[in-house]
Amino acid sequence: xxxxxxxxxxxxxxxxxxxxxxxxxxxxxxxxxxxxxxxxxxxxxxxxxxxxxxxxxxxxxxxxxxxxxxxxxxxxxxxxxxxxxxxxxxxxxxxxxxxxxxxxxxxxxxxxxxxxxxxxxxxxxxxxxxxxxxxxxxxxxxxxxxxxxxxxxxxxxxxxxxxxxxxx
Amino acid sequence: xxxxxxxxxxxxxxxxxxxxxxxxxxxxxxxxxxxxxxxxxxxxxxxxxxxxxxxxxxxxxxxxxxxxxxxxxxxxxxxxxxxxxxxxxxxxxxxxxxxxxxxxxxxxxxxxxxxxxxxxxxxxxxxxxxxxxxxxxxxxxxxxxxxxxxxxxxxxxxxxxxxxxxxxxxxxxxxxxxxxxxxxxxxxxxxxxxxxxxxxxxxxxxxxxxxxxxxxxxxxxxxxxxxxxxxxxxxxxxxxxxxxxxxxxxxxxxxxxxxxxxxxxxxxxxxxxxxxxxxxxxxxxxxxxxxxxxxxxxxxxxxxxxxxxxxxxxxxxxxxxxxxxxxxxxx
Numbered sequence: 001x002x003x004x005x006x007x008x009x010x011x012x013x014x015x016x017x018x019x020x021x022x023x024x025x026x027x028x029x030x031x032x033x034x035x036x037x038x039x040x041x042x043x044x045x046x047x048x049x050x051x052x053x054x055x056x057x058x059x060x061x062x063x064x065x066x067x068x069x070x071x072x073x074x075x076x077x078x079x080x081x082x083x084x085x086x087x088x089x090x091x092x093x094x095x096x097x098x099x100x101x102x103x104x105x106x107x108x109x110x111x112x113x114x115x116x117x118x119x120x121x122x123x124x125x126x127x128x129x130x131x132x133x134x135x136x137x138x139x140x141x142x143x144x145x146x147x148x149x150x151x152x153x154x155x156x157x158x159x160x161x162x163x164x165x166x167x168x
Numbered sequence: 169x170x171x172x173x174x175x176x177x178x179x180x181x182x183x184x185x186x187x188x189x190x191x192x193x194x195x196x197x198x199x200x201x202x203x204x205x206x207x208x209x210x211x212x213x214x215x216x217x218x219x220x221x222x223x224x225x226x227x228x229x230x231x232x233x234x235x236x237x238x239x240x241x242x243x244x245x246x247x248x249x250x251x252x253x254x255x256x257x258x259x260x261x262x263x264x265x266x267x268x269x270x271x272x273x274x275x276x277x278x279x280x281x282x283x284x285x286x287x288x289x290x291x292x293x294x295x296x297x298x299x300x301x302x303x304x305x306x307x308x309x310x311x312x313x314x315x316x317x318x319x320x321x322x323x324x325x326x327x328x329x330x331x332x333x334x335x336x337x338x339x340x341x342x343x344x345x346x347x348x349x350x351x352x353x354x355x356x357x358x359x360x361x362x363x364x365x366x367x368x369x370x371x372x373x374x375x376x377x378x379x380x381x382x383x384x385x386x387x388x389x390x391x392x393x394x395x396x397x398x399x400x401x402x403x404x405x406x407x408x409x410x411x412x413x414x415x416x417x418x419x420x421x422x423x424x425x426x427x428x429x430x431x432x433x434x435x436x437x438x439x440x441x442x443x444x445x446x447x448x449x450x451x452x453x454x455x456x457x458x459x460x461x462x463x464x465x466x467x468x469x470x471x472x473x474x475x476x477x478x479x480x481x482x483x484x485x486x487x488x489x490x491x492x493x494x495x496x497x498x499x
Contacts, residue, residue, distance in 0.1 A: 045256075049255060049259075051250075051256040051257075052251060052253045077252055080176050082248075082252060083247075083252035115252070116250075116251075116256075118254055119255055120255040
């Protein structure tokens with residue numbers, strides 16, 4: 001019986017470690033996808049002069065979770081919502097589907113604050129600025145993230161073993 | 169069609185007034201045509217024959233007691249009609265109107281921003297005119313008999329009227345009939361090209377037409393008439409090209425050129441009568457060359473779309489050779 005209890009502790013903490021590691025990897029992937037979405041949005045705004053609801057609907061193709069995020073914003077705007085308010089509501093409703101940090105959300109919300117508020121040249125500049133910041137975050141995080149993810153995958157199991165030893 | 173069509177485009181405060189006003193407007197038996205917003209001025213709903221000032225409780229009152237439009241009301245309308253996309257509305261702001269789904273139009277007046285002598289955009293929008301579009305399905309076969317029956321096919325036709333007298337509506341009805349054909353008057357179907365510079369004829373919104381213009385109609389949206397007419401002739405091989413509000417020298421030249429290419433023209437023009445039309449220096453040369461063979465004159469005498477006269481025009485001859493139809497109500 002005790003053996004089963006110890007196994008559960010090790011597997012449980014090990015699973016937590018793996019979950020944390022996958023969160024770190026997913027965050028980077030989600031930032032990459034957001035940056036890709038911004039490049040598509042830039043094309044829609046600058047070259048297509050596409051209204052935001054239509055442009056956001058077209059971003060569905062980038063897949064979950066950003067595709068759903070932009071679709072919800074598009075639906076909010078089509079229902080007569082204002083961009084900043086709609087953006088805030090969708091972020092609050094869908095935050096749990098993402099693995100982003102508070103700093104990342106600050107960047108995401110910056111888009112909600114400036115999208116559609118100026119002419120296409122100004123929009124292009126704003127989008128480029130946010131993209132550059134995301135690329136900067138990605139570069140600094142890429143090496144760290146892999147190291148941290150590996151650490152967390154071991155950490156869970158080792159922590160579980162340490163707890164079992166402490167109990168013994 | 170009531171005010172309901174405007175619900176999506178107004179902020180809460182304004183819509184609250186308008187939705188309450190709807191019940192009072194119904195009693196007047198008149199269709200609202202325009203909703204006028206001017207910062208600091210009373211909220212105004214305009215029907216075919218009257219102006220109504222609307223109070224915060226929806227009652228139709230004197231201007232002094234009416235709801236005063238706030239700056240925030242206008243900015244909410246702007247955000248909604250541009251779909252929070254100022255970048256996509258640049259051209260609309262420059263031209264002073266936004267077209268909405270359903271063909272409704274929002275006229276805008278603010279502060280013009282000039283660049284090299286041309287209007288680049290508008291800022292500080294202070295006045296909004298929400299114009300409610302209607303798509304009447306009137307039977308115009310009696311008019312087609314007068315206009316369209318001609319041994320050489322459909323004649324070059326000009327629709328003449330002062331503003332708000334139904335010329336665009338009549339143009340739309342004629343385009344639909346010409347495109348689908350009208351067996352009852354032995355009118356065969358035609359390929360029709362519409363050059364819709366102000367998105368008023370087809371009410372195009374995101375590539376889809378708000379109004380039915382027939383099965384053989386191609387629409388070139390938001391394109392200057394001169395370029396559009398040339399493009400249509402070259403690319404879509406139309407039998408007839410329809411344009412709204414002829415007025416520029418270049419447009420007149422393009423019309424003449426298209427007519428020389430064997431394409432029939434259907435156009436509208438602002439004027440009170442044929443006499444006034446001939447006094448317009450830009451249009452007169454077009455009449456002098458005898459391009460247009462028929463002119464339909466509309467007025468608001470008995471409401472929008474009152475058909476005053478159908479004139480036959482000849483080379484430099486503008487006089488009425490017979491009032492073919494008079495006092496009929498058209499669209």
